[in-house]
Amino acid sequence: MVCGGFTCSKNCLCALNLLYTLVSLLLIGIAAWGIGFGLISSxxxxxxxxxxxxxxxxxxxxxxxxxxxxxQVLLFFYMIILLLVFIVQFSVSCACLALNKDQQHQLLEVGWNNTKSAREDIERNLNCCGFRNFNSSETCSAACVKVNQCGTCESIIEEYSGMVLRFVGGIGLFFSFTEILGVWLTYRYRNQKDSRANPSAFL
Incomplete structure (x- = not known):
């Protein structure tokens, strides 16, 4: 059957959802891997x-x-949810790509101040203490504390923040276009009749 027909739309939609399934399992697996190897304790x-x-x-x-x-009902709700996810993800991806240096710095500082457990992971993995400055009365899980030669985390994080934001924004933008493709495929597929089924059946 030519592409664009019932079978082709069905196969494309199934393939797209299998891709989303793999991505979801990958996300869960990465989180479990991070805990298992002690990279993430938050x-x-x-x-x-x-x-x-x-x-x-x-x-x-x-x-x-x-x-x-x-x-029909499942496909309708799937289409609506996917459209909402597309709007949110597209907006966040564009925001990540559009952030300038000052905005990145403010965002990092707010994130640093509001996540104590993640802060400990960052200090341990990047071998630094404090964001802008480090008070000796505070605890730090970095190995450099033992030799008293710790730098602040601000410069190290800012070095990679632009690259990470561009990567996250690019990946999010790519997947947002697959989501709008999924919405279009679902809309098209809902309105097609299976040629092998009863032609008088109500869709």
């Missing part, structure tokens, strides 16, 4: 990664079941 960070992974997995499951069974 349950808030892990919780967010696992929650996003589970949410994406559930969306993909709804889309996959809807595509296989040509279920």
């Amino acid at each position: 349950f808030r960070v892990v919780g967010v990664a696992v929650a996003v992974g589970i949410f994406l997995f559930l969306i993909a499951l709804v889309g996959l079941i809807g595509a296989v069974k040509h279920h």
Whole structure:
């Protein structure tokens, strides 16, 4: 059957949802790997990664079941949810790509002040203490404390923050376009009839 027909739309939608399933499992796996190797001890960070992974997995499951069974209600809700996710993800991705140096600095400082457990992970992994300055009365989990030669984390984090924001923004932008493709495919697929089914069946 030519591409654009019922079978092609169904197969494309199934393939797209299998991709989302793999991405969701990858997110959950990375969070588990980070805990297992002691790279992440913040349950808030892990919780967010696992929650996003589970949410994406559930969306993909709804889309996959809807595509296989040509279920109109499931496909409708899948299309609406995917459209909302696209709007949010596209906005966040554009914001990540548009941030200038001053905005990045403010964002990093706010993040540093509001996440104590993640701060300990950063200090330990980057071998630095404090954001702008370090008070000797504060605790620091970096190895450099033992030799008293610790630098601040601000310069190290800012060195990589632009690259990380561009990477996150680019990946988010790419996946946002796959989501709008999914919305279009779902809309098209919902309005197609299976040529092998009863032609008088109501869709």
